[in-house]
Amino acid sequence: MKQRRAVLTLDVEEWFHAHNYLSQVSPASWDSRPRRADQGVERLLRLCEAEGIRATWFVLGWTAERDPGLVREIASAGHEIGCHTYAHPVTYDLSPAEFRDDLRRGREAVAAAVGRPPQSYRAASFTIVARSYWALEILREEGFRIDSSLFPVSHSRYGNPRGPRHPFRLGWGEEDDLLVLPMPTLRAFGKNWPFAGGAYFRLLPLPVIRAAARWVQDVQHDPVVYYFHPWELDSFRPEVDLGRWQNLRSQGGKRDLYEKLRRALRGQHSQTIGEWAQRVRAEAPVVKSIEDIPS
Numbered sequence: 001m002k003q004r005r006a007v008l009t010l011d012v013e014e015w016f017h018a019h020n021y022l023s024q025v026s027p028a029s030w031d032s033r034p035r036r037a038d039q040g041v042e043r044l045l046r047l048c049e050a051e052g053i054r055a056t057w058f059v060l061g062w063t064a065e066r067d068p069g070l071v072r073e074i075a076s077a078g079h080e081i082g083c084h085t086y087a088h089p090v091t092y093d094l095s096p097a098e099f100r101d102d103l104r105r106g107r108e109a110v111a112a113a114v115g116r117p118p119q120s121y122r123a124a125s126f127t128i129v130a131r132s133y134w135a136l137e138i139l140r141e142e143g144f145r146i147d148s149s150l151f152p153v154s155h156s157r158y159g160n161p162r163g164p165r166h167p168f169r170l171g172w173g174e175e176d177d178l179l180v181l182p183m184p185t186l187r188a189f190g191k192n193w194p195f196a197g198g199a200y201f202r203l204l205p206l207p208v209i210r211a212a213a214r215w216v217q218d219v220q221h222d223p224v225v226y227y228f229h230p231w232e233l234d235s236f237r238p239e240v241d242l243g244r245w246q247n248l249r250s251q252g253g254k255r256d257l258y259e260k261l262r263r264a265l266r267g268q269h270s271q272t273i274g275e276w277a278q279r280v281r282a283e284a285p286v287v288k289s290i291e292d293i294p295s
């Protein structure tokens with residue numbers, strides 16, 4: 001029987017790290033805000049355990065520093081741990097030197113919590129876009145082996161609809177190349193459509209998500225890469241008014257998410273990012289320099 005592959009990825013951060021809150025909740029106030037990540041993480045751990053799923057958790061260094069026990073709990077349940085920056089910056093707003101500093105700080109904080117340095121990376125809100133491809137070269141130089149920060153879709157803050165849609169290796173060496181795994185999307189009507197995470201997943205009906213997933217898996221032969229955050233599985237509603245549209249984007253569909261996700265994942269062959277990488281690394285085309293990445 002054909003196995004439909006699903007990769008569950010979870011970005012471990014607080015509700016106020018979401019870029020929807022950037023203009024309303026200043027980083028200087030983060031430490032005075034209620035921390036809630038453990039609530040969503042516990043629910044996600046329970047879901048993974050019940051469905052026999054090993055997930056990939058991209059952990060924010062800021063969170064790893066404040067809740068190292070939570071990160072250890074995730075790792076000791078057998079999951080894979082990656083790095084999700086230190087302070088959740090928008091990549092293309094940083095200079096290369098600032099990006100490198102945040103990256104090192106994030107990696108150290110996550111490594112201190114779990115006892116080994118993470119090998120995989122996801123930028124905050126997929127903000128490695130055409131004008132910040134230089135970040136991939138820095139990730140490679142810093143010894144990361146896998147990146148999951150490219151999303152070939154149209155979005156006001158991130159993505160690049162003309163960007164690469166399939167895995168490629170940046171650099172020549174067998175031991176020091178960076179395998180870039182763009183988020184798989186549904187290709188239809190001349191466009192790339194996201195559906196497997198965040199507000200897209202929460203707001204679309206499950207039958208639509210299932211049909212899209214089957215197309216990606218059976219016709220495009222890609223895995224579906226789901227992506228969520230602990231705050232999406234937490235009933236807590238911040239007392240920050242973002243306006244109607246942004247409120248819908250950050251809060252809509254949260255109540256049903258646990259059950260919807262459980263049903264979407266049931267019967268799928270679950271893989272971690274690392275396992276997917278192992279499967280595709282050898283055959284992924286080599287891209288010698290960032291100038292050769294479609295933009």
Ligand SMILES: [Zn+2]
Nearest residue numbers: 011013124125
């Ligand atoms: Zn994030």
